[in-house]
Amino acid sequence: MNAQAHRLARTPSGIVGFDEITGGGLPTGRCSLVCGAAGAGKTLFGLTFLAEGALRFGEPGVFISFEETEAELAANVASLGYDLEQLRAANQLAVDYVRVERAEIAETGDYDLDGLFLRIGHAIRTAGARRVVLDTPESLFSSFSNAAILRAELRRLFGWLKAQGVTSVITAESGGGELTRHGLEEYVSDCVILLDQRVLDQVATRRLRVVKYRGASHGGDEYPFLIDETGVSVLALASPQ
Template sequence: MAQGSTSASERARRSSAARRGAQTAATGIQGLDFILDGGLPEGQPTLLRGGPGAGKTAIALTFFCHGLEQGEPSVLATFDESPEALTRHAHALGFPLDEHLAAGRGRILDMRPDRSELVSGGEVELTALLARIGYALDALGARRLVVDAIDGMDESFAPGNSLRAELTRVFDWIRERDATTLITSGEHSGFSERFGLEDYIADCVILLRQEVRYRRMTRLLRILKRRGGGHGTNEFPFLLDHEGVFLSPITGTRLEARPSSERHTTGVEGLDAMLGGGGPYRGSAVMVSGQSGTGKTSFAAAFAAAACRAGDSVLYLSFEEATEELLRNQRSVGLDLASCIDSGRLVLEPLLAVELGWEEHLLRVMRSVQGQAPGVVVLDPASALGDPHDDRQGKEMLLRLFYMLKREGVTVLATELLPDYSDGVSNMDVSSIIDVWIKLRRDERDGRLCRLLNVVKARGLPTSDRVLEYYLSGDGVHVANGAETGGAS
């Protein structure tokens, strides 16, 4: 094409964009809409591509079903799986798709290639396919369209023709119809040579991939391009399970928080005294570090129980103890967490840390926080979330997690297991974002085990500079001489 000339597809794209401005259509995935600056570009084709199992169909079904739930008539054309299979997949994601279809709000077109019907003179009649889709759009008055696995019809074209050569027609047709369209395509070997044109003619391109590190798999999403609007430029992990698709952007350039002058009690009277007569500020990050056997979980449980008594909702994420085990063990120090659960203020969620990658842990925690909107989150122990194979990634994950909780105004208390060989040095290296840091340690004196406590830092609070002994008994955690603060930070 001569320099300075404009193709028909480009003219159609510009005309469509000028009519709509920067309007978007929500996908139903909050995190994806956020990094897309509102959602998919309205009236334009978006290409979603990735390898097997990357989550293409799940995201496409979420976009399709979200439109139906919002009262938008929608059409899905499938070139791979049967309509029955897609309906089952939607149910697995929590969408009653069959009810929407029975009510006539949406339609699934089975477009799987059948050469006996679609081939004339040795070539697929693309016009017939588009006419069928257009008829369904007109019949429903729909502007939301999903074309799933369009690359599945590539082999149906004669050698002299190809899907790549016809894609410009498809994308132009979508713009002329002013249909907000999500098109999925697989990731093939030599993709750039065979299908690379798709990335250029689509108005928005979303890439999915799977990453396997140390035998743990993480799904990742990246926005390659988006014409006419901004978008997140990083690679974002996302969850795909029985609760659907969950993506939470975990990067940012601005440090924001919701400072409060209100304070929590720690549930340990002597520790409150070491913090100037009260506990940490609401919305702050607290870390309790210590070796095995120092009672870190008892401090965390005391904090959670005190927050429940004060009327706060608490999400307690336990990465090493099951629910019944944690309840039993804390009864030995006089803490009745079961009554907190019965009151509805405490939610205990045990998660097995070794089974999940660090990105998936982050997303599961954030999904729990968003779903339950607690005032307090306990991570016990947060050190279990770190990646033992990559200290840098573990640190990054925890920094992002603490920041995201603080940004939402949630108070977070995390416990950290210090190895015996660490000599009291933290391996997590996240002290920069911690507001209150309490260290616990063991010592032997005159043939008895002593437990010692000191406050390393407490931003904005008067704190004790003393190292004090504490003990665990049947009626709680007690700090000896805790009323003597002895200094200020």
């Protein structure tokens, strides 16, 4: 066996520039964390990953949404040129909107991951999915007060996703200069991408940074990140390190 044989497999995101700075895309069969504040572009990153996977790489995907309904998501990516309904009709994308109700939280103190696994597992099998996006499972985890338990559950979720053999993206809410709300997810993830929108002298700019990528060389600088009618893209000015 030589090291080359071990070269970490990449799954192309289809996001212009991103696959360039990461030497090919997201780590295949692993969990990547996309962090950012409200409006940073996390949901669009995730949807683009799935839409491009379906359209260009023939990999069906599952989008587990905790915030937006399927109709809302469809409307929100339409401006980027994607037609979610068509993708779903072609069996290339499944969208599942998981609404975490107060009662579920109140009864058990915290959410039951196993029910979620059943639901995602079913969606994956139905779609024959190779890619999965969980758009802000924060809702599941915000009631944990014990950091050790939260960590164990995060690891269980990530482990389960890897066991399904899918390449997944999980979004996380950052704020106040920290990567994530709990400061734990980034340690458990294999790949961490930070989306950032900053205002300097009244002018706003978007940036993307690959904070961490286990097992791979990648550009670690901040790259301009663009969202416009042609979709989501990264200005990969520098070549990978």
